[in-house]
Amino acid sequence: MIIHNAVNFDIGQTLECGQCFRFEKTDDTNSYFLLAYGKKLNVSQNGDKVKFWYDDGKLDKKEFDTIWMQYFDFERDYADIQAKISSNDTIMQHAIAFAPGIRILQQDPWEMIISFIISANNRIPQIKQVIKNICKTYGGNIGGEHYAFPTPQELAKATAEDLRALKTGFRDKYIVDATKRVLAGEMPVERNCKLPTNELRKTLMETKGIGEKVADCILLFGYGRWESFPIDVWVRRVMEQLYFNGESMPPAKIHAFAKERFGELAGFAQQYLFHYMRLKKTT
DNA sequence: ATCCAGGATCTCC
DNA sequence: GGAGATCATGGA
Numbered sequence: 307m308i309i310h311n312a313v314n315f316d317i318g319q320t321l322e323c324g325q326c327f328r329f330e331k332t333d334d335t336n337s338y339f340l341l342a343y344g345k346k347l348n349v350s351q352n353g354d355k356v357k358f359w360y361d362d363g364k365l366d367k368k369e370f371d372t373i374w375m376q377y378f379d380f381e382r383d384y385a386d387i388q389a390k391i392s393s394n395d396t397i398m399q400h401a402i403a404f405a406p407g408i409r410i411l412q413q414d415p416w417e418m419i420i421s422f423i424i425s426a427n428n429r430i431p432q433i434k435q436v437i438k439n440i441c442k443t444y445g446g447n448i449g450g451e452h453y454a455f456p457t458p459q460e461l462a463k464a465t466a467e468d469l470r471a472l473k474t475g476f477r478d479k480y481i482v483d484a485t486k487r488v489l490a491g492e493m494p495v496e497r498n499c500k501l502p503t504n505e506l507r508k509t510l511m512e513t514k515g516i517g518e519k520v521a522d523c524i525l526l527f528g529y530g531r532w533e534s535f536p537i538d539v540w541v542r543r544v545m546e547q548l549y550f551n552g553e554s555m556p557p558a559k560i561h562a563f564a565k566e567r568f569g570e571l572a573g574f575a576q577q578y579l580f581h582y583m584r585l586k587k588t589t
Numbered sequence: 590a591t592c593c594a595g596g597a598t599c600t601c602c
Numbered sequence: 603g604g605a606g607a608t609c610a611t612g613g614a
Contacts, residue, residue, distance in 0.1 A: 324595055426596040432612065433595085475610030480597085517597045538595035580595070 307358040307370050314384035316407020317349045317356065323408050323581040325527050327421055327434045328441075328455070342377060343414060344446075344454040361449070379409045384574075391568050391575045397548045398575060401582035408577055411527065416488065416495040417455045418528030423480045423515045425523070432473075439472035440464075458488045458495070480515025487513055503531045518557065532573040535564040541576060544583035 318336045321329045329340035337350040347365075350357045358374060359365050375381060388406065392398040420440070425433050437455075444456035444464060462485050469478040487493045493509055494501060501509070503525060510521040522536035537545075537557045545560050546553060568575040 422595080425594095427594060427609080428596085428611080429594045429613080436611095470610085473611065476597095476608090477610080515597065519596060523595070536595070539593095540595065584595085 307365050307367065309356045309358075310354070312351070312354045312356045314388065314406055315356065315378065315380070315409055316405070317351045319405040319407040319581070320378070320409050320411065323405065323577060324430060324584070325523075325577065326411055326413065327430070327437050341441075341448075341452060341454070342411075343373060344448055345373065346448060346452055347374065376412050379412055382409075384409060387571055387574050391571050391578075395567070398578065401578040404582045404586055405578065408581060410532065410574060410577060412497065412530060413527050414455070414495075415497055415499075415524065415528035416458060418524045419484055419488070419493070419495070419510070419513075419516070420455075420461070420481055422520045422523045422527075423477055423484060423513075424474060426477060426515065426517075426520060428475075436473050440469070440474075443468075443472060458485055461485050462489055477515055480513070483514045484516070497529060499529065503529075503533065506531070507534075526573040526576070533565075533570045535561060535568075535572040535576045536580075537561070538580070540580050540583045544579045 316336070317338055318331075320326075321338055321340065326340070328342065329338050331337070332339050332348070332350075335350065336352065338348070340347050340349065346361060348357075348359050348361065358370065388402050392402055421433065421437055424436050428436075440461070441453040441455055442451075444460045445453035446456075446460070448454050461481070464482070464485075466478040466482050469481055474481060484493070488495055493513065494506070499506065506529065507521050507525060510516050510524055511518070516524070519536050519538055522534040525531040526534040526536060535541075537560055542555070542557070542560065545563070546555050549563065564572045564575065
């Protein structure tokens with residue numbers, strides 16, 4: 307499966323911008339291997355030509371259209387988004403120019419809940435390793451040494467002690483709590499759930515280990531609530547340094563500013579800014 | 590060795 | 603409701 311004219315898409319920028327944890331770079335060109343929705347996908351990009359394939363070779367157009375079109379958010383006009391959030395904003399223009407191929411992946415809410423609980427006060431390589439441990443121990447084998455992300459039922463077999471052994475650290479009990487809440491029907495895990503974002507956010511935050519920032523990541527990456535604006539150390543840093551002239555600023559004021567400036571597109575803006583601040587050459 | 594990481598919670602005021 | 607300590611783990 308090949309796309310010959312991919313626009314505003316770069317597989318490396320999209321996977322490496324901190325929204326996704328189940329992937330590996332497979333060589334020194336723009337080539338990756340990723341796991342999502344119980345599938346294993348290879349992606350190799352050269353300019354606007356992007357090749358997608360399964361190891362067993364069976365990736366037809368129907369399969370691509372039903373899973374990966376949505377996953378990579380290919381139906382959305384990112385040129386339009388970029389134009390809207392960067393008009394009269396030279397900072398955003400720089401951030402977008404740094405990585406214009408970022409797209410917000412449409413990932414599984416349940417996987418995002420567990421992944422971003424693990425992300426709290428943690429580093430991306432370690433987050434990836436812990437998730438890998440959990441998948442290998444509790445997820446189903448999907449060929450070779452690869453494992454699907456465990457379902458809530460599968461993960462419910464894990465005790466806090468079991469999870470601690472997989473290097474979750476102090477987050478073990480939070481994962482147990484989240485799993486119980488999902489199985490009890492207290493937290494919806496469907497991407498198309500109709501709950502208003504503020505109510506869904508409140509529901510997420512009733513789970514131990516999910517505060518404002520983690521909730522906003524889950525909303526943005528898992529539930530397609532693109533107005534969400536997660537504020538972590540990097541986003542706070544970029545906002546204070548570049549938008550507030552070095553003045554320290556509480557998250558509530560940053561949220562208000564982001565909503566005013568970026569509106570319903572705040573989530574996209576956040577992702578460009580996060581990646582820009584984290585990887586640009588510091589002066 | 591001390592600090593820090595896509596933070597959250599608990600305590601204490 | 604805001605400041606401060608604490609929470610595992612591992613890399614710099």
